[in-house]
Amino acid sequence: PAPFIMNNKIKNLGKSGMxxxxGQQxxxxxxxxxxxxxxxVVMHDSMQGWxxxxxxxxxxxxxxxxxxxxxxxxxxxxxxxxVGT
Structure with a gap:
């Protein structure tokens, strides 16, 4: 069988790339x-916020x-x- 090849498209991570x-504080x-x-953080959405x-x-x-x-x-x-930095 052929090895699985991932699609490595770069995702736009916004202004900060964060x-x-x-669970992140x-x-x-x-x-x-x-x-x-x-x-x-419960979730982050690029349009809605946190x-x-x-x-x-x-x-x-x-x-x-x-x-x-x-x-x-x-x-x-x-x-x-x-938090803490």
Whole structure:
């Protein structure tokens, strides 16, 4: 049998090239208030942002990119660093 050949296309990893993994702890910064918050990543979506668990155990979406359909009061967040670095 022929060996399995993987399709090695390079995936677009966004501006930072960062891959966010489930369970990873990161610090996000609010772009309007400059507040920083440490969260545990549940999932990351290049359009939606981060679904993450905060210190109280609550799940919340942290929006990364502005989209036309977003309400005007939507808060936007940016990646600051991994927790502990």
């Amino acid at each position: 891959v966010y993994r489930r 990161i610090v996000l910064g609010n772009e309007r208030t400059t507040e920083h918050v440490a969260v545990k 679904l993450a668990e905060n210190g109280d155990g609550d799940y919340q979406w942290y929006r990364e990119h502005k989209q036309e359909k977003d309400p005007t009061e939507t808060e936007y967040w940016k990646y600051i660093k991994k």
